[in-house]
Amino acid sequence: MYTISNMLEDIRRKTTANNMIETYFVYRLIYFVNFGSKSEKHYVDTQYDGLRSALESIIRENLTTTNTVVIAAITVKKNREIVSLLSKAYKFSLEEYFRQLAGKSKNGSRKGNITYRRYAVR
Helix, strand or coil, X not given: CCCHHHHHHHHHHHHHHCCCCHHHCEXXXXXXXXXXXXXXXXEEEXXXXXXXXXXXXXXXXXXXXXXXXXXEEEEEEECCEEEECXXXXXXXXXXXXXHHHCCECCCXXXXXXXXXXXXXXX
């Protein structure tokens, strides 16, 4: 399961690799909201200091128990060229979150709760 901190670390690595000063650019966040077989594409522009809050609001406002949110790309324009700052797409789903709370792995077997080293009780 990915977190916003994972994405921000990925962005920091890419800005360093491209020798960029973070505060000089406008960031475009491209994301998809998936409902079963239907998908909607959206984007948001933000400054560096609003990056975390923009990502949080995208997830908070769009993620439900019946859909997923995929942050597909975060880009900036540098010297008239578009630079991608994510190494991969980040998928957010409540299904995986509830699976971890229940102490189950992806194949359905039970595993200990990471936080308390116990099995989850239903």
